[in-house]
Amino acid sequence: MAPAAKRKRADGRIWVWLSGASLLLILAMMAIIGFLVCANSFQVLWPSRLDLVALADGSVFLGFPMNGDISPEGLPRTRYKVGNREINSGADFRWIYEQDVVKRNHPQEALVVNRMENGDFYGFLKRRTGGRNESATESPEEFRESLVDFQRRWNSLAEPPRRRLAALGDAWQENHLAFLKAEYEMRRALTPDAAEMWKANLERSIEREEAVKTESERAMSLFNAIRDEFQAETAVFATADGTEISFPLSALADVSSPNDMGWTAKAWRFAVNVWNILSQYPREANTDGGLFPALLGTVALVFLMAVTSFPLGVAAGVYLREYARDGILSRSARVAVNNLAGVPSIVYGIFGLGFFVYGMGGSIDRLLYPERVAAGISTYGGGGIIWSSLTLGLLTLPVVIVATEEALATVPSEIRHGSLALGATRFQTLCRVVLPMASPGILTGFILAMARAAGEVAPLMLTGAVKSAHSLPLDGEWPFVHVERKFMHLGFHIYDMGFQSPNVEASKPLVYLTALILLILVFVLNFAAIGLRKRMREKYAMRGF
Amino acid sequence: MENGDGPDTLIVEAENLDFHYGEKQALFGIGVGIRRGLATAFIGPSGCGKSTFLRCLNRMNDLVDGARVTGRLTLDGEDVNSPELDVIELRRRVGMVFQKPNPFPKSIYENVVYGLRIAGVRDRERLDAACERSLRRAALWEEVKDRLRESAMGLSGGQHQRLCIARAVAVRPEIILMDEPCSALDPRSTTKIEELITELKGDYTIVIVTHNMQQAARVSDRTVFFYEGKLMEEGETRRLFTSPGRRETEDYLTGRFG
Amino acid sequence: MISPENKPHRLRNALETLAEGIITVAGITVIAALFAMLILIVREAAPLFMPAARHETGTASLPAGIRPDDVVALGVESDLRNRSRTAGIILADGRCGFATLPGEGGGEMEFSKLAGTTGGRIRRIECRAGGLYSVLWDNNILALFAMRTAFREDADGRMRSTAAFERIVEVPLDPGLGAPICAMLRGDEKSHRAVAAYPDGTIVEKSLRPGRGLLARGQGVGSERKARATWRGEVVSTALNGDGRRLYLGTDGGDIVSVDLSGDADEEIAWDTTPAFPDARPVTSMAFLNGGYALAVGDAAGEVSIWFPRRENGEFRLRRSVGWDGTGSAVRAIAASGRDRGFLALDSGGKMRWLYSTNGRDLLDVSPDGSRPAALAANARFDALLTLEGDGTLRFHRLDGFHPEAGWRGFFGRLLYEGYEEPAFVWQSTGSDASEPKLSLVPLIWGSVKAAAYALIFATPIALAAAVYLSQFTAPAWRARLKPAVEMMAAVPSVVIGFLAALWLAPLLERYAAFFAGGHPYDQRNSLVIAIAMGFAVTPTIFSLAEDAVSAVPPSLSAASLALGASRWQTVRRVVIPSASPGIFTAVMLGFGRAVGETMIVLMAAGNTPIISLSPFDGMRTLSANIAVEMPEAPVGGTLYRTLFLCAFILFVLTLIINTAAELFRHRLRRRYGRL
Known part of the structure; x- marks a missing residue:
């Protein structure tokens, strides 16, 4: 090779390497994100070993090692999750310097106790008292069974009055609204007969309120009696250093001995944890418990949004492409749609707040529920899943319209002409030939839009997502879909738990898990879109000649 | 074919037909008659207006912005451009096969019965019968009878065009227009199509636009020569090719232009 | 030829048109919705730039026999939707009266002695935003009154109003010191502060603070402090802030004396003088703005300026922030809004301006056409205005100016905000009522x-x-x-x-x-x-x-x-x-x-x-x-x-x-x- 040529090749090489490194950097960043989220989530779900640590100053404690690093002074240290909030004055975590550690072992009987309040407790079982068969010699496994038995008994006895109380609460709420309405209508009645009727309604609701109150008191005392009885059943635990502490069994959610689990037991426990996360309600101001309402809220939102934006977006795209006369109006419409696709989502959010929530919602309230407005209660005028889904629908409209237009453009005009030449109307041609051919593109664009919307949080913050909703937008009572209710959402959960939570450290593991679920949801949608596009391309590809 | 009609009756008549695309005029005072039951070829150099005139016959020019027709054009005596005429109806009576074969991305069966379905025919037996009949007519039945439900996309180019012919035939049009049907095909397929045309004429009136003079000589009974938007000469094919009346026709036939 | 089944030609065309119509409507609606989004956002933001406005809403007259010079104080209040408004008038002989529009038809205003009065004539009176009046009687009793109004909609949908001057608290002043230049009272029965300044420079503060500690047993602790200040010339205007901790005295030589009353009962009262106007223009009118920090000052040339208290090198200074050109006539009265940093300045030529301190805006020339107000009063919400003219006409006005904090300067100007060293671009939208909204978008x-x-x-x-x-x-x-x-x-x-x-x-x-x-x-x-x-x-x-x-x-x-x-x-x-x-x-x-x-x-x-x-x-x-x-x-x-x-x-x-x-x-x- 001539020396000149060699030189030429050499001076470009470094840039090629740098570019390649950039590509690798991008891939590495994605991998880091995936790894971080998965690893941290895994740590939450997989039962790991509980350490019993003895320190140089004679103290001992039980805890889970979380991560290790070098302290600012240069000493290696490990962060332990020690739970036992009431004993450790509220701190869930402790930094332990390696040089202070005398011994570490993993006693088999060490227990992890998930509690209804105050997080986890780590310790040893001493005895179980109160209740029918007290026992001082139960093994952790037997204790678990006793706990399950207790919970079964407790739930079967306590569930009816609990449910009754909840139903009474709903009845009271309903009655209160009826009272407001009767009072309001009575004052505005145009005829004396109408006024009389409303007055009767008013008196009836006052009576009903009394009745509900009495019955609530009765149910409450019944429930309290049951609860007091069950409170007597307690379990006494000891911390690592021997301090005894007793909890009523009703405060315990679950018990496990991680040091005593083989691989299958751990895998089973992992599955149980996953199930719990997906099906339970959150506890402790969103730092503990499950993600069910957030998951349901996200799915319901995406579904409602799809219902609104898909038909309208496709119709608009079809209109622009097939029916609109090619003039300044359609061209400016296209420019507008393209530009709107780039508008920040928060702008859609503020529009949703101003127009949907305060505007439409406020009007609906003033029209249908003026008595509630006078009392300061908002039904539709204060954020709800319907407004959030309409806002998100608006956000995804430009994307769907553009995708529809582009998909329609890929249908060759010969096909259209062929159909028309056979005596089909424009609409028939559209339905039977053009739309089927364009559907891969349309559906792909739509699914990608949904995936993008599933990850948007900013517009939801203003239009109806809340950190804690006391009822679900989808439930068993008619009309089953309650569109005026506020809802919880995975993405909003992440924001709220990570930043508004009183105890960010405690909620961090759950935040990672929420992020993982959200990522899975979004990626599943993306893969579905790509797979669909590939399959339908094959089906409709023009091959031959 | 209805009784009483023979090769000497006119199915299409044009009288003083002008055609404009916006400002540009493409056809100048066309006056011609297409004879029923015969194959008529339109020949002429590119851009001479033969395809444009063809598309006037089934009003496919309506799809072009700014298209304007003046003059008289009748099908079976009815004015094709009358506002009372149902265009959809017209296009069922006048079938078309395009230069580039355009089968729908559906099954072979669905392609053939498409015209019937959009006309509202739902009866399964009728559709099946029509499908077989049309595919046989298009000389495609033997090749595809076992794979009617498969996608039409899997056929070869020549088969595509025959499928399009079958599709056109299925609605039993009176007249079939063919716009350079073989220009995108290989010689073997071309031969097949030409044989088809020869078979179909008689039951159907065929009008074929072609830039291939030999093809016109082979398949058509009558020939119309277009030049620069005007109808130069029209007559029986053999006579026109052997002793053309006009100088432009002779020049074209001898390859001096176009 | 195939004959089509069922549908005749016209029905098919009709259906085709229907389908086309639906798609067209949907398409246009969607595209319009996207445009509507922009329009709505603009519509919600546009009122920020709407100018302030004043509308006259009615007139009333002082009864014959009562001259405008007899009127020492005015007050006005309206209901939230400005359907009814009440004017309160206090006369020099201690009588007060009310006029309400829309009125009961006919009937003159009736005047009666102020509630709980103990004196003959009113020696000094101070009016504050929110309808509070410090009245010094000629028997040296200082009383605090509040104008209370109540608006009710009766069965016919008409607004009825009741109004009264309610006495809140009374404090006797020492008669031996003579007639004070000014006497103001802040607070209520349980805890209050009375401040008086005398021509010889004596400043007196009498206060009752709530008792602290176990021994107090809910009893207030009274105390009195005195100080001796000096100034050149005569004091022609005074201002005391809302909790009575800072007193300003404006002289006819262009100086502002600042008296710091914020200390405890055993601390000394400190005072400083700031020469406000180098050309020794008399300081003719002063008023504290909402928040009790900024001072609006009007002078003899009709100029209005805003001053902030600053502590530089341990010394107290008043620092000027923004100002508005003089009108040629001395500023006669300044009424501050109880809602924001806006205020009205009335000069002796009858010209009234509505100004806003933070961004230095001149919101509106509020002078009513063809009349020269001699006195004015506004409600705390600053949407109702009352003017009294030389011929005894009382004029009611409605003020509309809901976003005075906005405007080009408010959003993009480098402004000197209260409490800041230098002009700056600051965004700080909320805070307590005391801190002014800072809305710089920069x-x-x-x-x-x-x-x-x-x-x-x-x-x-x-x-x-x-x-x-x-x-x-x-x-x-x-x-x-x-x-x-x-x-x-x-x-x-x-x-x-x-x-x-x-x-x-x-x-x-x-x-x-x-x-x-x-x-x-x-x-x-x-x-x-x-x-x-x-x-x-x-x-x-x-x-x-x-x-x-x-x-x-x-x-x-x-x-x-x-x-x-x-x-x-x-x-x-x-x-x-x-x-x-x-x-x-x-x-x-x-x-x-x-x-x-x-x-x-x-x-x-x-x-x-x-x-x-x-x-x-x-x-x-x-x-x-x-x-x-x-x-x-x-x-x-x-x-x-x-x-x-x-x-x-x-x-x-x-x-x-x-x-x-x-x-x-x-x-x-x-x-x-x-x-x-």
Whole structure:
């Protein structure tokens, strides 16, 4: 090779390497994100070993090692999750310097106790008292069974009055609204007969309120009696250093001995944890418990949004492409749609707040529920899943319209002409030939839009997502879909738990898990879109000649 | 074919037909008659207006912005451009096969019965019968009878065009227009199509636009020569090719232009 | 020929038209909705720029026999929707009366002695925003009255009002000191402060403070303090703030004496003098603005100025912030709003101006046509105004000026805010009633631009280099796999990126902060974190478009270059990239547009402090994050609410400009380079 040529090749090489490194950097960043989220989530779900640590100053404690690093002074240290909030004055975590550690072992009987309040407790079982068969010699496994038995008994006895109380609460709420309405209508009645009727309604609701109150008191005392009885059943635990502490069994959610689990037991426990996360309600101001309402809220939102934006977006795209006369109006419409696709989502959010929530919602309230407005209660005028889904629908409209237009453009005009030449109307041609051919593109664009919307949080913050909703937008009572209710959402959960939570450290593991679920949801949608596009391309590809 | 009609009756008549695309005029005072039951070829150099005139016959020019027709054009005596005429109806009576074969991305069966379905025919037996009949007519039945439900996309180019012919035939049009049907095909397929045309004429009136003079000589009974938007000469094919009346026709036939 | 089944020709056409109609309606509705969005945002923001207005709503007359000179104080209040209004009048002989419009028909005002009166004539009276009056009787009793009104809608839908002057508390002053220049009372029965200044310079403060400690047993502790101040000339105007801790005395020699009454009962009263006007113009009128910090001063030339108390080198100074030109006539009265930093200034020529302190706006010339008010009063809400003219006419007005804090200067001006050393661009929307709303959009726009710029600095080289590499130096099989993989990056929700940036990246970088920040002040959530996080979010946008652009360059061009002996890299650098530059440029611009609009990442990882700083170790607050943070708390229809819509509009316009510029540039470059 001539020396000149060699030189030429050499001076470009470094840039090629740098570019390649950039590509690798991008891939590495994605991998880091995936790894971080998965690893941290895994740590939450997989039962790991509980350490019993003895320190140089004679103290001992039980805890889970979380991560290790070098302290600012240069000493290696490990962060332990020690739970036992009431004993450790509220701190869930402790930094332990390696040089202070005398011994570490993993006693088999060490227990992890998930509690209804105050997080986890780590310790040893001493005895179980109160209740029918007290026992001082139960093994952790037997204790678990006793706990399950207790919970079964407790739930079967306590569930009816609990449910009754909840139903009474709903009845009271309903009655209160009826009272407001009767009072309001009575004052505005145009005829004396109408006024009389409303007055009767008013008196009836006052009576009903009394009745509900009495019955609530009765149910409450019944429930309290049951609860007091069950409170007597307690379990006494000891911390690592021997301090005894007793909890009523009703405060315990679950018990496990991680040091005593083989691989299958751990895998089973992992599955149980996953199930719990997906099906339970959150506890402790969103730092503990499950993600069910957030998951349901996200799915319901995406579904409602799809219902609104898909038909309208496709119709608009079809209109622009097939029916609109090619003039300044359609061209400016296209420019507008393209530009709107780039508008920040928060702008859609503020529009949703101003127009949907305060505007439409406020009007609906003033029209249908003026008595509630006078009392300061908002039904539709204060954020709800319907407004959030309409806002998100608006956000995804430009994307769907553009995708529809582009998909329609890929249908060759010969096909259209062929159909028309056979005596089909424009609409028939559209339905039977053009739309089927364009559907891969349309559906792909739509699914990608949904995936993008599933990850948007900013517009939801203003239009109806809340950190804690006391009822679900989808439930068993008619009309089953309650569109005026506020809802919880995975993405909003992440924001709220990570930043508004009183105890960010405690909620961090759950935040990672929420992020993982959200990522899975979004990626599943993306893969579905790509797979669909590939399959339908094959089906409709023009091959031959 | 209805009784009483023979090769000497006119199915299409044009009288003083002008055609404009916006400002540009493409056809100048066309006056011609297409004879029923015969194959008529339109020949002429590119851009001479033969395809444009063809598309006037089934009003496919309506799809072009700014298209304007003046003059008289009748099908079976009815004015094709009358506002009372149902265009959809017209296009069922006048079938078309395009230069580039355009089968729908559906099954072979669905392609053939498409015209019937959009006309509202739902009866399964009728559709099946029509499908077989049309595919046989298009000389495609033997090749595809076992794979009617498969996608039409899997056929070869020549088969595509025959499928399009079958599709056109299925609605039993009176007249079939063919716009350079073989220009995108290989010689073997071309031969097949030409044989088809020869078979179909008689039951159907065929009008074929072609830039291939030999093809016109082979398949058509009558020939119309277009030049620069005007109808130069029209007559029986053999006579026109052997002793053309006009100088432009002779020049074209001898390859001096176009 | 096949005959069609069932549908006759007309029905089919009708159905066809119907279908076409539905699609057309849907299509137009959708497109209109998208336009409507912009219109609604503009509509919600527009009232910010509506000018203030005054409308006359009625007149009444003083009864015959009562001269305008007999009137020592006025008060006015209206109901929320301004359907009914009441004027209160206090006369020098201690009588008071009310006039309500719409009236009961006929009937003159009736005057009766003020409630609980103990004196004969009124010696001195001070009026404060909110309808409070300090009355000094000629028997040296100082009393505090409040004008109380109640509006009720009766069964016929008419408004009825009842009004009274309620006595709140009384304090006797020492008669031995003579007649004071001014005497004011603040507080109520349980705790109050009476302040009086005398012509010889004596300042007296008598206060009753709530008892502290076990021994007090709910009893108040009374105390009295005295001080001796000196001033040149005569005191012609006074002002005492809402809790009575600061007293200002304005002289006819242009000085303002400031008396600090904030100390405990055993501390000395401190006082200072500030020469306000070098040309010794008399200080004719003074009033505290809402919040009790800023002082509005009117002088003999009709000029109005705002003064802030400052402590410089341990010395007390009054510092002037904004001012308005003189009208030629001395300022006679200043009435301050109880709702914001606005106030009315009336001069002896009858000209009334509505001014706003923070942004120095002259909201409106409120002078009623053809009349010369001699006295004025406004309600605390500052939507009802009452003027008394020389001929005894009482005129009622309605004031509309709901967003005085807004305006070009309010949003974009460098203003001297209360309590600040220097004029600055500050965004601080809320706080207590005492702190004034600071609505400068400059720090927010700066934040948006800075965040986007930092993100681009991080993302552009990486994304472009990777795009070029993938397009030109990678085997097609790998390209088909890697391109979608990188495009998957775009699927990661920004809330996840933001949370990882804030909870993982920021602490990580902070560990090494000392290493690369040197001695600079370091914020954990700073621009560096944003650069990386938002850069990550923006990279797929730039990468995707750039890769498409580079790949679209016809291979024949590269082939030609290689055939001439250039290396791969040289070909890429000199031939491929320039050909692809329109697309590359568009990619970067669109990436910038995306970064400007990003909300969640900035919300979580940028510290959210609205500051203007170039340092990469500081945080910022962007327009988008601002909307997300402030909107949930903003009262509907208020200034903050509308300002946030203005922020949204600015964002909208910014992204519009960026996208359009990108397209235009691409067209220009396309013509220059001939393709793509």
